[in-house]
Amino acid sequence: VLVASQGFDFFYFVQQWPGSYCDTEQSCCYPTTGKPAADFGIHGLWPNYNDGSYPSNCDPNSPFSPSEISDLQSSMQRSWPTLACPSSDGQQFWSHEWEKHGTCSESVLDQHAYFESALGLKQKVNLLQALTSSGITPGGSYSLTSIKDAITDAVGYTPWIECNKDSSGNSQLYQIYLCVDTSGSDLIKCPVFPHGACSSEIEFPSF
Numbered sequence: 001v002l003v004a005s006q007g008f009d010f011f012y013f014v015q016q017w018p019g020s021y022c023d024t025e026q027s028c029c030y031p032t033t034g035k036p037a038a039d040f041g042i043h044g045l046w047p048n049y050n051d052g053s054y055p056s057n058c059d060p061n062s063p064f065s066p067s068e069i070s071d072l073q074s075s076m077q078r079s080w081p082t083l084a085c086p087s088s089d090g091q092q093f094w095s096h097e098w099e100k101h102g103t104c105s106e107s108v109l110d111q112h113a114y115f116e117s118a119l120g121l122k123q124k125v126n127l128l129q130a131l132t133s134s135g136i137t138p139g140g141s142y143s144l145t146s147i148k149d150a151i152t153d154a155v156g157y158t159p160w161i162e163c164n165k166d167s168s169g170n171s172q173l174y175q176i177y178l179c180v181d182t183s184g185s186d187l188i189k190c191p192v193f194p195h196g197a198c199s200s201e202i203e204f205p206s207f
């Protein structure tokens with residue numbers, strides 16, 4: 001039987017480590033609401049296709065509307081802080097994420113549901129605790145394998161690790177990708193992984 005298509009196959013739920021955003025050549029700016037916690041923050045919830053490609057900017061008629069998520073404001077500031085310069089309160093980052101990615105899953109999640117889903121996933125998946133309980137703490141250097149194993153053991157699914165480089169050129173833990181079903185609520189085994197290289201040993205810088 002044919003099942004109606006949502007226009008995408010799954011989501012990547014992507015979290016960023018603030019220490020690795022900030023210690024790069026480009027540096028960072030703290031949000032106007034203050035320095036974020038030393039914890040992973042949400043980057044985005046991105047609709048994706050099983051072949052690795054993805055839709056973007058799907059609905060120019062659905063602009064980001066802060067009033068629709070006013071009840072989520074304080075959770076957003078805590079869990080989805082912006083680190084881009086110049087400093088801002090985060091609305092620009094959330095607006096970008098909604099318009100580029102969120103509009104592509106609008107048939108399943110309206111704006112409020114989209115942001116609420118991402119916040120719910122962050123609650124459900126405590127990456128810092130997963131790493132820390134395996135002895136992987138900020139300020140150290142670890143094998144890519146040990147980081148992946150710690151997360152796989154804790155959440156039940158293999159993540160993808162994206163690395164970037166600090167200002168001295170060292171490879172470091174930047175973003176962690178997990179896959180989520182089209183309802184935006186449950187983790188699934190990733191149908192396809194992103195690309196990009198890490199070293200076999202990577203830094204986990206402090207923040």
Ligand code: 5GP
Nearest residue numbers: 012044046047048052053054055100101194
């Ligand atoms: P970069 O080129 O820095 O890896 O990614 C730039 C942006 O492109 C990301 O922040 C995200 O918006 C989008 N992007 C990159 N890779 C993927 C992907 O595999 N799936 C989706 N849905 N978006 C991606």
Ligand code: 5GP
Nearest residue numbers: 016021043044081082083084093096097100
């Ligand atoms: P992407 O298209 O890569 O999903 O979104 C990245 C865009 O969001 C860039 O324009 C970037 O400047 C902006 N941005 C604002 N705050 C942040 C942040 O904290 N992390 C990242 N990765 N991008 C941010």
Ligand code: 5GP
Nearest residue numbers: 144148159160161162163195196197198200
């Ligand atoms: P394998 O599939 O044998 O684990 O890995 C194949 C290649 O992909 C190896 O070069 C390995 O270092 C790389 N790789 C495996 N997992 C990840 C990951 O989560 N992130 C990145 N950037 N590379 C990975």
